[in-house]
Amino acid sequence: MKKIGILGGGAMGAGIAQVAAQAGHDVIIVDLQSAALEKGIQGIEISLSKAVEKGKLTEEQKVSTLSKIQCSTEMTAFEDCELVIEAIIEKLEIKQSVFKQLDAMLPAHCVIASNTSSLSITSIAAVCQHAERIYGLHFFNPAPLMPLVEIIPATQSKLELAEELKQLMLTWKKVPVIAKDWPGFIVNRVARPYYSEALRIHDENIATKQEIDNAMKAVGFKMGPFELMDLIGHDVNYAVTESVFTAFYFDPRFKPSLTQKKLLEAGWFGRKSGRGFYSYPEGCPEVQMEDSKKENIQNRILAMLINEACDSHYCGLASEEDLDLAMTKGVNYPKGLIAWGKEIGFDQVGKWMHDLMLEYQDDRYRMSVGLKKRMS
DSSP states (O other): OOOOEEOSSSHHHOOOOOHHEEEEEEEEEEEEEHHHHHHHHHHHHHHHHHHTTTSOHHHHHHHHHHHHHHHHSSSGTTTTTTTTEOOOOHHHHHHHHHHHHHHHHSOOOEEEEEOOEEEEEEHHHHTTTTTTGEEEEEOOOSSTOOOOOEEEETTTTTTTHHHHHHHHHHHOEEEEEEESSOOTTHHHHHHHHHHHHHHHHHHSSSSSSHHHHHHHHTOOOOSSSSHHHHOOOOOHHHHHHHHHHHTTTTTTGOOOHHHHHHHHHHHBGGGTTSSSSSBBOOOOOOOOHHHHHHHHHHHHHHHHHHHHHHHHHHHTTOHHHHHHHHHHHHSSSSSSSSHHHHOHHHHHHHHHHHHHHHHHHOGOOOOOHHHHTTTO
């Protein structure tokens, strides 16, 4: 795949274009808005300049990378590409319309991939005549810095392409993982309890948001769940939670929080708006709490995360290795959740889940068969 096409000149599209160009590919970015293209190129120049300042690139490499990137407002510019990656708005109907157009105009050997974080690749592929070449390639923001890429074949996809795309991502110095086309793929599914269980603990007045954040940082997470939701933005985080909840037929494990919805309604999106769970730039203060309270918070959230990872593996979402890679490389977890479960002991994790079910009698806390099978 010598020439790469990127549809969308926003932050994600520009970031992916930079990664491909740094790997030596000729790249064409297409966006209907010329202003978006100008902003995208400016973003790439700033990103590369920062890399030069940090000694990660030479000035010559920066110039060479920029020379490989061209822009256009016409879709016909993709005609000689061997891979086109779509990175536009997260609306299924819009993506389907675009993919139908790309599928009709591009030669059959060209792979067409979506950077969607949670939409069904199978639904996108369904409108295409050559659905076998449709894939998901989910990069994480910012694409030049975040190593993980989720590779998602649709139901209709030619499965051999998964390995080809994996090898390509390795040449781009990325960490590729292969996931089944299920809601949220790996990261946006398995990570849901980090937010939702923290919100549940907070909503029940068991602990404050400051206590929960400090407790999870004490066990190795770089950011507490409330800090992380503020960083991601509640408009984004809540939308993904709601999407996964709906796609899993309203499974209570993925139930959204009214508390987060109220922040969204208030326009308190987090860091980007200056206020979310915390006010910024102040953020989360350090607080003191009893060890027993800290451990209860940690154990409860870890139990839900490990249970979800075990369930994902049991249902064939991904391999154990890819599940752990996804969480360490995609959201910077201190350990892979399967490995963490082995370290704690699956019997202990199972006891935590059993105790939660006894207390709440809520299907949200049902123990996965995948976890049960790992217990002695």
